[in-house]
Amino acid sequence: MNKQWMKVYIAALFEVLWVIGLAHAGTFLEWLGTIIAIILSNYLLINASQYLPAGTVYSVFVGLGSIGAVISEIVFFGEPFHLLKILFILLILAGVIGLKLVTDEEKKDVNKEWHGER
Numbered sequence: 725m726n727k728q729w730m731k732v733y734i735a736a737l738f739e740v741l742w743v744i745g746l747a748h749a750g751t752f753l754e755w756l757g758t759i760i761a762i763i764l765s766n767y768l769l770i771n772a773s774q775y776l777p778a779g780t781v782y783s784v785f786v787g788l789g790s791i792g793a794v795i796s797e798i799v800f801f802g803e804p805f806h807l808l809k810i811l812f813i814l815l816i817l818a819g820v821i822g823l824k825l826v827t828d829e830e831k832k833d834v835n836k837e838w839h840g841e842r
Contacts, residue, residue, distance in 0.1 A: 740792035
């Protein structure tokens with residue numbers, strides 16, 4: 725598995741954590757954990773975007789984060805389970821997998837091309 729895609733997956737996991745934190749944090753330590761998760765999530769996302777197509781990276785990140793947040797709310801916080809909700813999650817997952825499958829593993833180094841280097 726590509727190291728850069730692994731960063732995207734880990735960033736999405738931290739996104740799920742900070743979304744949960746925004747909704748449920750109540751103590752100083754919980755808010756601190758939420759802030760750390762936001763920083764780590766964005767750092768990994770930005771870093772991976774330097775090596776992979778940014779649009780695809782962001783789409784995969786948001787899709788996985790959305791799936792994780794919805795499933796976490798159902799499993800851990802008593803959000804009502806709806807079959808249609810699961811169907812739409814599966815549609816998002818299909819889109820994320822499709823984007824990943826059709827995306828080149830690495831993008832060209834635009835900075836080198838811009839400055840005339842090859």
